[in-house]
Amino acid sequence: MIKSIFMKIYVLLTILFLYTPIVVLMVMGFNESRYNSLPFQFSLQWYEDLSQNTRLIEAAEHSFYLALVTGIICVLLATLFILGVQSLSKRTEGLCRSVMMMPMSIPWLIMGLSMLLLIRFIDMDKNLLFVAAGHVVISLPYAMLVLQARLHSIDPALEEMSLSLGAPPLTTFRRITLPAIAPAMVAGGFLSFMISFDNFAISYFLMPAGISTLPIEIQSSIKFGFTPEINAISTIIIGISLLCLAIVGLIMGGSLKNVLGGNK
Amino acid sequence: MKNNKRVMTLPGMAVLFFCAIVPLFIMLAYSFQSDSGTGFTLENYSRFFTKTFYLTLTLRTIVNSLLVTVISLLLSYPLAYIMAKHLKGLKNIVMVLLIIPFFTNQLVRVYSWLIFLQDGGVFERLMNTLGLVDGTMGLLYTRAAVIIGLIHAFFPYMVITIYMALERLDNSLLEASSCLGASKTTTFFRVVLPMSMPGVITGIMIVFVPCLGTFVEPRILGGVNGTVIGTVIEDQFFEIYGWNFGAAIAFILLAMVLVSMAAINRLGRRYEG
Numbered sequence: 001m002i003k004s005i006f007m008k009i010y011v012l013l014t015i016l017f018l019y020t021p022i023v024v025l026m027v028m029g030f031n032e033s034r035y036n037s038l039p040f041q042f043s044l045q046w047y048e049d050l051s052q053n054t055r056l057i058e059a060a061e062h063s064f065y066l067a068l069v070t071g072i073i074c075v076l077l078a079t080l081f082i083l084g085v086q087s088l089s090k091r092t093e094g095l096c097r098s099v100m101m102m103p104m105s106i107p108w109l110i111m112g113l114s115m116l117l118l119i120r121f122i123d124m125d126k127n128l129l130f131v132a133a134g135h136v137v138i139s140l141p142y143a144m145l146v147l148q149a150r151l152h153s154i155d156p157a158l159e160e161m162s163l164s165l166g167a168p169p170l171t172t173f174r175r176i177t178l179p180a181i182a183p184a185m186v187a188g189g190f191l192s193f194m195i196s197f198d199n200f201a202i203s204y205f206l207m208p209a210g211i212s213t214l215p216i217e218i219q220s221s222i223k224f225g226f227t228p229e230i231n232a233i234s235t236i237i238i239g240i241s242l243l244c245l246a247i248v249g250l251i252m253g254g255s256l257k258n259v260l261g262g263n264k
Numbered sequence: 265m266k267n268n269k270r271v272m273t274l275p276g277m278a279v280l281f282f283c284a285i286v287p288l289f290i291m292l293a294y295s296f297q298s299d300s301g302t303g304f305t306l307e308n309y310s311r312f313f314t315k316t317f318y319l320t321l322t323l324r325t326i327v328n329s330l331l332v333t334v335i336s337l338l339l340s341y342p343l344a345y346i347m348a349k350h351l352k353g354l355k356n357i358v359m360v361l362l363i364i365p366f367f368t369n370q371l372v373r374v375y376s377w378l379i380f381l382q383d384g385g386v387f388e389r390l391m392n393t394l395g396l397v398d399g400t401m402g403l404l405y406t407r408a409a410v411i412i413g414l415i416h417a418f419f420p421y422m423v424i425t426i427y428m429a430l431e432r433l434d435n436s437l438l439e440a441s442s443c444l445g446a447s448k449t450t451t452f453f454r455v456v457l458p459m460s461m462p463g464v465i466t467g468i469m470i471v472f473v474p475c476l477g478t479f480v481e482p483r484i485l486g487g488v489n490g491t492v493i494g495t496v497i498e499d500q501f502f503e504i505y506g507w508n509f510g511a512a513i514a515f516i517l518l519a520m521v522l523v524s525m526a527a528i529n530r531l532g533r534r535y536e537g
Contacts, residue, residue: 004350007346007350007351010342010343010346011343011346011347011351011354011358014339014343015358015361017416018361018362018365018416018420019361020380021373021376021377021379021380021416022365022368022372022373022376024376024379024380024386025372025375025376025379025380028379076275077275077276077279078276080272080273080275080276081272081273081275081276081277083269083272084269084270084271084272084273084274085273086269087269087270088270088273096273096277099277099280099281099285100276100277100280102280102284102285103280103284105473105521105525106284106288106477106518106521107474107476107477107478107494107517107518107521108477109477109478109479109494109497109498109514109517110288110291110477110514110517110518111284111287113291113497113501113510113511113514114284114287114288114290114291114514115283115287116501117287117290117291117294117507117511118283118286118287118290120507121290133279133283134283136279136283137279137280137283137284140276140279140280169268194367197369198367198368198369198370198371200370200371200480201479201480205501214369215369215370215371218369218371218372218375219371219480219484222371222374222375222378222484230375231379234369234372234375234376237368237369237372238368238369238372241367241368241369242364242367244367245363245364245367249360
């Protein structure tokens with residue numbers, strides 16, 4: 001009995017460690033003080049300021065469109081890849097898979113900087129295309145893990161049956177494979193969307209001057225004196241992330257933890 | 265048909281090739297050039313390995329990552345064990361609570377620690393009220409703050425991997441062990457712990473390796489005291505414009521990452537099969 005209470009207290013403490021600073025941040029967004037200091041006095045001023053702050057709103061728009069493009073491209077590339085890779089010989093398949101998973105183990109700092117050097121090497125200016133490419137590369141492994149998890153649970157006999165009953169490959173794909181993997185495509189898309197939306201490192205190194213995303217704005221306001229407007233926007237970001245998580249969770253169910261626990 | 269399918273891997277492979285592999289080779293090439301002239305040189309690497317500053321820095325980066333890994337492990341194992349063996353309906357809720365931070369922005373999380381730990385901040389007030397600490401703590405902009413921030417960022421992954429290993433563990437093995445007269449401690453050390461080692465090893469990999477390459481948490485939470493390899497690389501590129509030297513340090517970091525991955529993998533192989 002006492003043991004069980006101790007265990008519950010332990011779980012509670014770790015959860016508290018995980019959430020306390022985030023909750024404090026959210027609460028301070030509703031606090032009148034400019035310096036995030038106590039005592040607490042309720043105010044919506046920072047949200048009002050935020051709604052006037054075109055710089056932050058623009059950054060949010062950039063983050064959104066960049067993440068949208070990244071999500072769509074990642075789903076397309078990941079789907080094509082996992083459907084195609086099985087037809088390769090075992091050795092080539094393994095090699096191709098580890099190449100695609102590579103960005104998961106290399107620090108984003110190195111990925112971002114090496115792309116920066118590439119841009120300089122081919123003597124071009126930084127542009128949004130490179131930023132998107134960088135985001136795609138780092139988000140792709142996650143989209144692939146989600147699709148892979150789903151594809152494993154499909155019985156290959158279904159496809160074979162369809163083919164042997166005379167359905168052309170394209171019809172088989174459209175009627176059998178696609179409906180089976182469609183939920184994972186949506187989930188993978190949202191996952192890549194989120195990774196791109198939250199990414200700081202790649203954007204920070206590759207963004208052309210004058211354009212920024214939300215994480216970049218947060219970083220620069222930390223650097224040059226922060227305002228509670230950042231708390232307000234952070235709270236909104238957390239809200240958006242939770243919404244995306246809920247969608248991915250609904251689609252993927254319990255297998256989400258397999259994706260996170262996969263290889264990083 | 266088979267050949268058709270093979271073509272489908274090409275777009276993805278092409279993106280990876282041109283945006284990840286080629287850039288790494290270009291970076292390698294940059295690291296062997298000096299800022300002033302052209303031609304092959306080893307001076308960037310020799311500069312790194314002959315200055316005590318950079319060697320101390322490397323050591324500090326490794327020690328930081330080790331600390332984060334060990335503390336995360338000590339924090340995670342009991343939690344994963346309780347989740348797998350003692351929490352029944354609650355464990356799914358705890359799992360969701362652990363996964364959520366993965367989907368919260370890295371900078372938002374770092375920023376939240378900045379507010380939480382600052383002088384006169386909520387943590388200090390709390391400690392003062394509880395009478396545990398008197399006055400200013402000066403916790404922000406220290407190595408401790410960096411380590412707290414990194415543990416916060418990485419330990420949930422470790423909990424999840426260990427939990428998955430423990431959940432696979434068959435309860436009948438535990439019963440068998442106690443039937444055969446083993447005490448709870450013996451059962452834990454002879455059955456539970458060895459069987460969960462693959463999860464522990466994956467956890468170490470997921471925490472230690474990315475820790476080596478961090479630069480955001482050390483910069484924001486550690487200030488000047490937070491200098492690690494990652495922040496020095498960032499400085500080389502954005503403050504000093506020593507791109508060639510920066511590229512060399514980046515490669516040394518990459519080598520550290522690859523070596524530790526190989527070492528951890530080797531460790532993991534001992535527990536397979």
